[in-house]
Amino acid sequence: MSITILGPLENGGEKLPLYSFKVPAGFPSPAADHIEKHISLDELFDIRAPHVYLVKIEGDSMQGAGIYSGDLVVVDRSVEPVSGDIVIAALNTEPLCKRLHLRENAVILLSENPKFPAMHVMEGDELVIWGVVKYSVRDHDNS
Template structure:
């Protein structure tokens, strides 16, 4: 559990003083984490910036959620991990970036 400090803190404040701690919170409880299906990954690159996911961000991944059209997913595509938006239209499966600099990645018959 981590301490929750109810202060309005400007960026750059080094750490909350112990006498300002209001409560302790559990990220497991707040994020409804159901380990061992949940883990953190570090995101690299700028292809998901339009979704608010930036280089160096940590993403919470829950493998117990069935991926569906429109979800942001972390996938292993041909042994390379990627973070993209999943698009399923009929038989077409596409991994979409949230940055126009990056083209869509169509999943082809030989892809794993």
């Protein structure tokens, strides 16, 4: 799996309507009187914060976590990573997206696809955590 860091968004996000009713997976007909408020996706995901950035995922090692090749993930570098978090990191300068597992004195980077083995961080390896994945976004036209 590889990643492409896209960086922060530029100014000028558009606010979209948020409807107050739950939408079934059918063909709803949203009416204007059901609009609760207008929201900005960059505000919802806190994307304009200086500690948040976007990464494009390439590869299928995180499919079990719902992160597919071509997805964008919203990464927060201000969050202290804990065991179980999905992180963007570099292991020996190789960028990756994995689930962080801390066990006693061991650090393990886990894929969410059984085709890929766990990566045990060994003495002498350099691991740099770039941030914790908070959200993922998928383009369903290209899935």
